[in-house]
Amino acid sequence: xxxxxxxxxxxxxxxxxxxxxxxxxxxxxxxxxxxxxxxxxxxxxxxxxxxxxxxxxxxxxxxxxxxxxxxxxxxxxxxxxxxxxxxxxxxxxxxxxxxxxxxxxxxxxxxxxxxxxxxxxxxxxxxxxxxxxxxxxxxxxxxxxxxxxxxxxxxxxxxxxxxxxxxxx
Amino acid sequence: xxxxxxxxxxxxxxxxxxxxxxxxxxxxxxxxxxxxxxxxxxxxxxxxxxxxxxxxxxxxxxxxxxxxxxxxxxxxxxxxxxxxxxxxxxxxxxxxxxxxxxxxxxxxxxxxxxxxxxxxxxxxxxxxxxxxxxxxxxxxxxxxxxxxxxxxxxxxxxxxxxxxxxxxxxxxxxxxxxxxxxxxxxxxxxxxxxxxxxxxxxxxxxxxxxxxx
Numbered sequence: 001x002x003x004x005x006x007x008x009x010x011x012x013x014x015x016x017x018x019x020x021x022x023x024x025x026x027x028x029x030x031x032x033x034x035x036x037x038x039x040x041x042x043x044x045x046x047x048x049x050x051x052x053x054x055x056x057x058x059x060x061x062x063x064x065x066x067x068x069x070x071x072x073x074x075x076x077x078x079x080x081x082x083x084x085x086x087x088x089x090x091x092x093x094x095x096x097x098x099x100x101x102x103x104x105x106x107x108x109x110x111x112x113x114x115x116x117x118x119x120x121x122x123x124x125x126x127x128x129x130x131x132x133x134x135x136x137x138x139x140x141x142x143x144x145x146x147x148x149x150x151x152x153x154x155x156x157x158x159x160x161x162x163x164x165x166x167x168x169x
Numbered sequence: 170x171x172x173x174x175x176x177x178x179x180x181x182x183x184x185x186x187x188x189x190x191x192x193x194x195x196x197x198x199x200x201x202x203x204x205x206x207x208x209x210x211x212x213x214x215x216x217x218x219x220x221x222x223x224x225x226x227x228x229x230x231x232x233x234x235x236x237x238x239x240x241x242x243x244x245x246x247x248x249x250x251x252x253x254x255x256x257x258x259x260x261x262x263x264x265x266x267x268x269x270x271x272x273x274x275x276x277x278x279x280x281x282x283x284x285x286x287x288x289x290x291x292x293x294x295x296x297x298x299x300x301x302x303x304x305x306x307x308x309x310x311x312x313x314x315x316x317x318x319x320x321x322x323x324x325x326x327x328x329x330x331x332x333x334x335x336x337x338x339x340x341x342x343x344x345x346x347x348x349x350x351x352x353x354x355x356x357x358x359x360x361x362x363x364x365x366x367x368x369x370x371x372x373x374x375x376x377x378x379x380x381x382x
Contacts, residue, residue: 013180020172023285030186043175052322054186064254072253072324129174150314155241166183 005053016046023070030074037077045073113160121156128153183205191321195362198317199244201339206344207262207293210306214348215261215380231274232357238267239365240339247314247336250320263310264335268362274285282355293356299349304371307334308339311372314340319380330376331369 003011023042031038048069056065106112114122127133128149135153139146207339223229245260282290293299314333323329351357 005188009180009183010184012183013176016176016179016349017173020176039172043172046172046175050182052253054188054190055322056188057255058188060255065252066254068253068324069322072322148238158181161178161181162332164178165184167305 005056005058010142012050016049019066020046020050022066027074028071040071041077044077046071048073113163116163117156117159119153125153125156125160129157136156170319171217173243174269182365184262191251191317194317194320195244195248195314198313199203199240199310199336200322202240202337202340203305203344205309205313206306206341209309210302210345210348213321214302217350219370226306226352227364228352229353231354232349232351232361235267235271235357236339236342236346236361236365238270239264240336240343243332243336243339246332247318247329249331250325251318251323253322253324257287264311265276271354271358271362274354278354282353287355290353290355293349293351293353296356296360299356299360300364300367301350302345302349303338303342303361304367305341306345307364307368311337311368311375315372315379319382322382323376323380324378326380327373328376331373333380334369334372337372338365341368 020042024038025039026039027045032039039154042094052069056062090157114125117125118143124138124144127138128135133141135146135149139149142149144152183305217223242263244259246257247260249255249257249260259350279287311334314337315330318333320327342365346361351360
């Protein structure tokens, strides 16, 4: 964590990978393993650890800090979940709309990032990284060569990473 | 998106993050709050023209000293409340120290006052105005501090709001104290404390509403 705060990307990545395992276990025990929202919650918390990393005080132990963040995210999730289960059945259509809007805080930010890219690049990223198409399928769909697709996706990810960095300050 | 991809993006996006940055923003919020309070107090109530004389007297400095002391304790509390899992012992001790100090001063103040003058020592001439003026002076600080605190990561919103309210009250009171004409420690102990505690109460009520992130 400390090296991550100094801007060491490798250490930051290691920390997040390690945390993703702990978090999966932590949320799994409370929501039931394999719960659909489990991975969303893990990702949401990882994003929170990243965005709120400046609130970690190096003089304090790390575990309580991360634990409280995870707990906050989980309670937040339950709160939204409860609000959702109280919606009557007729409004089910609306329900899915709010679910997309609220639940996917990560996804919404991602959408904003994707929106800042040229349309073709954004489409490629969505096809390959979100919809799970292979490079070859995406190439066929867009009419580009496989290597061009790879380059475009790589550049797109780089641009997005830079945007996050800039937005971070 | 797969989790390892998210991690890769986030790791690539990491930048050096000095841990003092949140504290600096909080301090900035207090300064903004103080400037706002000064604008309110001197704009609405007007300037005093006896500063040169007043500033040489101890009571003039006692009031802002007490409220600033409280604000320092509250600042430490807020800084802790914005950090998940952090303990807030020191801030609490500083607050208790300030309250103890003013209580002792007030007791001495009353002890040396003739019995029939004691009521006046406590009530002064502006006992009704004081807590209200303190609360209103605290509004700019309250807004600025809540925004700064929400940028941190408070997990107990009511307690974080309470601490933020006390800090805002301390800032507002410190500015109002420069205008206030009361001179007795007993007055300060009762009415300033009441005004600041009221701000804390407002903050505790606002916290769950405005601090969610």
